[in-house]
Amino acid sequence: MPIKERRALSRILIGEKVKFGIDEPIHEGITHDFSPNGISIISDNILPPNSKIVIKIDTKIGRIINVEGEVIWAKTHTDRGSIMGIKFNKPNVELLRIYQTSESSSK
Numbered sequence: 001m002p003i004k005e006r007r008a009l010s011r012i013l014i015g016e017k018v019k020f021g022i023d024e025p026i027h028e029g030i031t032h033d034f035s036p037n038g039i040s041i042i043s044d045n046i047l048p049p050n051s052k053i054v055i056k057i058d059t060k061i062g063r064i065i066n067v068e069g070e071v072i073w074a075k076t077h078t079d080r081g082s083i084m085g086i087k088f089n090k091p092n093v094e095l096l097r098i099y100q101t102s103e104s105s106s107k
Helices: 093-105
Strands: 017-021 027-035 038-042 052-058 064-078 081-088
Touching (some): 038 052, 064 093
Antiparallel strands (some): 017 027, 027 038, 038 081, 052 064
16 A cells, blocks of 8 residues: 655755754755755754754755754664755745746656
């Protein structure tokens, strides 16, 4: 029996460099996927669930995007490395634009 997807919006696979941390972005990682509501990050330095987090996304188009959120889940030592899922405090307009552009180009 297939597992039902709980997300209202599908996620898009991306591989952008990020810096993140609790008060300031000090750890490095790579984004795995994102939607307008959240993002997952692969890193050697993940934060525990319920941590407040600030994230600086260094996009391939040369823009730096800053977002804030909360770690919802974290898994260590997976086949991709350690990974955590973050829910944004509020949607980011630039990320929404990237999301919409990616969605329309994948159709």
